[in-house]
Amino acid sequence: MRQEDWSKLARIMSKRSLWMVHFCTGCGAMEMPPVLTSRYDMERFGMISMATPRQADVLLVTGYLAVKTLKRLVQVYEQMRDPKYVVGFGSCTINGGMYWDSYNTIKDLSKYMPVDIYIAGCMPRPEAIIDAFLKLMDMIDKGEATGWKKYHKYYKQYKRNQKMAFSYRLDEVKDIEEGDGK
Amino acid sequence: MKAMELFSEAKEIKKGRIRIETTKDKVEEMIKKLKNNGYEHFVMLSCIDWIKDGKFELVYHMWSYKYKEHVMISIKINRDGETVPTMSHLFPQIETYEREIHEMFGVEFEGNKRLVSFVLEGWPHMPPMRKDFDTEKFVKEHYYKIPEVKEE
DSSP states (O other), X not given: OOHHHHHHHHHHHHHTSOEEEOOOOXXXXXXXXXXXXXXXXXXXXXXXXXXXXXXXXXXXXXXXXXXXXXXXXXXXXXXXXXXXXXXXXXXXXXXXXGGTTOSSBOSOGGGTSOOSEEEOXXXXXXXXXXXXXXXXXXXXXXXXXXXXXXXXXXXXXXXXXXXXXXXXXXXTHHHHHXXXXX | OHHHHHOTTXXXXXXXXXXXXXXXXXXXXXXXXXXXXXXXXXXXXXXXXETTTTEEEEEEEEEETTTTEEEEEEEEEETTTOEEEOOTTTOTTHHHHHHHHHXXXXXXXXXXXXXXXXXXXXXXXXXXXXXXXXXXXXXXXXGGXXXXXOOO
């Protein structure tokens, strides 16, 4: 078998055994217990929540992120093994949502890490969450969920944006851009 | 109505809620007195920015399970750099409240050794809860100017 066939087979196998990091930020974490437990039962799609990032495939960002949380989120994301997928959950990860003018929350998650799929809403209902996960599985099957490859390819740009957010100063950016991006 | 008996300057603003206005050098003995008379729960320390008067108001909230009363001790300090003695030796949780107020309003607490950054790590600007901090301008100049990742 060729390399492409093997990776296709791996994708088919892995799409029904997605493990998710239970990284709870913001209020979206409240919407997860009904999805995880018997009412909506995410496990029938092969998804369970996992305590350690090293064993997980999906990073679910549930809601707004303070800059201090973003630092931890980037650490968790970088600890995860490839292939890995990011799901932006709720309107806060898309454009800030109701925190659009907050001094301490980031507005657009895709500037700091590649997002494979967004779930709009404040809050999204469990049906919407399950729908998004099924779409993500579909994308994995077709090989369209390539956010982790993007993170490798544009690593410098992502690191620059993260540093810009962490330092709270844009006038320091020039030094960051001229540096090695680490 | 225990606090009304303890302090002559106490005012009842509604049932079970008592307000005392005082100065910063009398706070310590007041908290001590309340602590020894059944007000064993220090609820919180809050800060208000009265920008037109040029003052910060610090409010020490205390609660008594015995008398079911909420006492608020209020002091006013100047906005420009007046220091306040720490109360963290009376109740240890005050240390964290003072740390938060130091970060959000820039009030200096004398004697508190843990005034390091709390939620805002490495914040270089004016404390954000001050009323002269323009949040919307800061957000537009900071978060919205971070460029999107360009794909080649």
